[in-house]
Amino acid sequence: MAPTHEAGGVARALGRALTAQQSDVEATAAESHRCAQFLYREASLLDRHRLQEWLSLYSRDAIYWVPLLEKYGDRDNELNIVLDDYAKIVDRVTRLESGLAFAQDPPSQTTRLLSNIRVARNATGFQTEAAFVLYEFRSGATQLLAGRYLHDLHDNDGVLSIAAKTIELTNRTDFLFNLTFIL
Secondary structure, eight states: OOOEEOOGGGGGGGGGGHHHHHEEOOOOHHHHHHHHHHHHHHHHHHHTOHHHHTTTTTTEEEEEEOOSSSEEETSSSSOOOEEHHHHHHHHHHHHHTTOOOGSSSOOOOEEEEEEEEEEEEEESSEEEEEEEEEEETTTTEEEEEEEEEEEEEEEEEEEEEEEEEEEEEETTSSOOOOSSSSO
C-alpha cells in the first residue's frame, strides 16, 4: 500500500512519495516557464472546449485522478471522485463531443485561473503543482471550485505530455454540483 499523503506539495504529487533524488531538483527558470506555458495551454483548451487538442496533451498511459480523501495515497483502494485511465478519458471526451451528454446540455462555460506554479525536475520530466480557481456557468447557475492541479509531465525529446494529473479540490468533501465537465 502506498504511503498516505496530505494534500498539496510537488513532492507529494500524484498520490505517491517521491524520493529525494527525484523531487529535490529544482527546475531552471526556463524549464519552469515552459511547464507553466504548458499548463496555461491545457487550461485554455478546456475553457474553449477544444477537447481533442486537450486529449492530445496526454500520454497513452495517463491517469486523471480526483481523490475524495484529504489524506490519500492508494487511488485503487480509496474513494475517488474521478479515477480515469487514458481509455476512460477518451470515452469522456467522446461523450462530451457527441451531443449525448445530457448533463452538459447546454455545455458548461468555464474559466480557469492558475497561480503559484511550482516545478521540480525528475527522471522522466517534471512534477508541477498549481493553485487553481475554476468558475463554471451553465443554465443560469454558477459554481466556483478551487484547489491544486498536480501534473506529472513527461519530456520526450522536448515534447511535454501529461502522464498523470491529480486534482485536489479544496471542497471535495462538501456537496459538489454536476461535475460532468472536465476539471
